[in-house]
Amino acid sequence: MKTLRIDHVVVGTDDAAGAVATFRGHFGLPSAAPLPGGAPTLAIGDARIAFVAPAADGAVAAAFASGGEGMAVVCLEVASVRDAETALRQAGVKCTTVGGAVEVDPAAAHGVRLRLVEGARR
Amino acid sequence: MLSKIHHVGVVVRDLEQAYGFWRDVLGLPVHKVQTVVDQDVRAALLTIGGSEIELLQPLSDKSGIGKFLAKRGEGLHHLCFETDDVHAELDAARAKGIRLIDEKPRPGLAGMICFLHPAATRGVLVEYAQPFADEEHAR
Numbered sequence: 148m149k150t151l152r153i154d155h156v157v158v159g160t161d162d163a164a165g166a167v168a169t170f171r172g173h174f175g176l177p178s179a180a181p182l183p184g185g186a187p188t189l190a191i192g193d194a195r196i197a198f199v200a201p202a203a204d205g206a207v208a209a210a211f212a213s214g215g216e217g218m219a220v221v222c223l224e225v226a227s228v229r230d231a232e233t234a235l236r237q238a239g240v241k242c243t244t245v246g247g248a249v250e251v252d253p254a255a256a257h258g259v260r261l262r263l264v265e266g267a268r269r
Numbered sequence: 270m271l272s273k274i275h276h277v278g279v280v281v282r283d284l285e286q287a288y289g290f291w292r293d294v295l296g297l298p299v300h301k302v303q304t305v306v307d308q309d310v311r312a313a314l315l316t317i318g319g320s321e322i323e324l325l326q327p328l329s330d331k332s333g334i335g336k337f338l339a340k341r342g343e344g345l346h347h348l349c350f351e352t353d354d355v356h357a358e359l360d361a362a363r364a365k366g367i368r369l370i371d372e373k374p375r376p377g378l379a380g381m382i383c384f385l386h387p388a389a390t391r392g393v394l395v396e397y398a399q400p401f402a403d404e405e406h407a408r
Contacts, residue, residue: 150295152318153274156348158393166391173367173390174271174350191350192273193319217392218345221277223295223317238294255290257281257324258344 148234149226154264155188155195159207159219163187163198166216170196183246197222206250206260222248222262231263271358275351275379275398276314276321280338284311284326291315291322303378310334312378323349323378347384347394355381355399374399 160166167187170176176189176196184203188195199219201211210219225231232249235242241252251261281287284302291297297315304311309332314321325346327335337346352358355374362369362385371383379398387394 148294148296150297150317153277153320156274156277158391160391169389169391173362173365173385174395176271191271194274196348214341215392217387218277218348218394221345234294238290240290240294253344257279257287257290258342259279260345 148231150231150263151224151226151266153194154222154224155182155197156218157186157197157199157204157207157220157222158217159201159204159211160198160216161200161211162216163200166198170198206262210260220260220262222264224266225249225263226265228263228265270354271350271352271397273351274320275349275396275400276323277345278323278325278347278349278394278396279344280325280327280334280341280346281343282326282338284313284324287324287326288313291324297322301378304328305378307375308332308334308377314378321379347396349379349382349396349398351379352397352399355383355397358397359383 179188179190179195182197186197186199188197199207201208207219228249240255243250249263253260297317300314300316302313309328311326313324325334327338329335368386368389370386374381374383380400382398385395
């Protein structure tokens, strides 16, 4: 599998506007393109921090239910989602494809809710 | 100035076992491995693009990472931003009234580091890291 970079980190929050204001105020991060579902993001280097409501994303909802507001999902860019899915399955790692992204079973990723996307989804 | 995500910290039960996924399946090369004595952890940095994934294995149940593992299990732990001046960033955070964990930077796996309190950052444990000058960081 060719894993290229961290595309974005998702902060699960039921107050996206407030969380954006917190991160912009604390860290001076500029706005970036929203996620496909419309969640706001801030840029940091070549990555983004996204602020997603639990109701909008099942993985965020699961993280939010167990830990409250905080880091919920890490999204990595891969060269090919298809190749990534094949490599995961060959390694015996459970995964699902949702909307063109591969979601890795957190049990295989050491508790991390991990999503793999291609660059075109940015 | 914060320039990029330096790393995402992940607590794991066993570093060697964790390599089986992060290194062998995802293909991320191990860049650095070190025991951080004052935190009682064995840590590894795995390169992904210009950033890293930091795997943290507690070496005791009483360490901060050990308590995290006992309470919450394996998973996401912290988000680290790279800076070229960790002292200035920490001073700036203090001036803004941001609650801190570290009052001054200290050496860590990623360089000179400090942590902000997650209560100030929407539940996200944020670290600042200024890589050591004599160490080539993954690019």
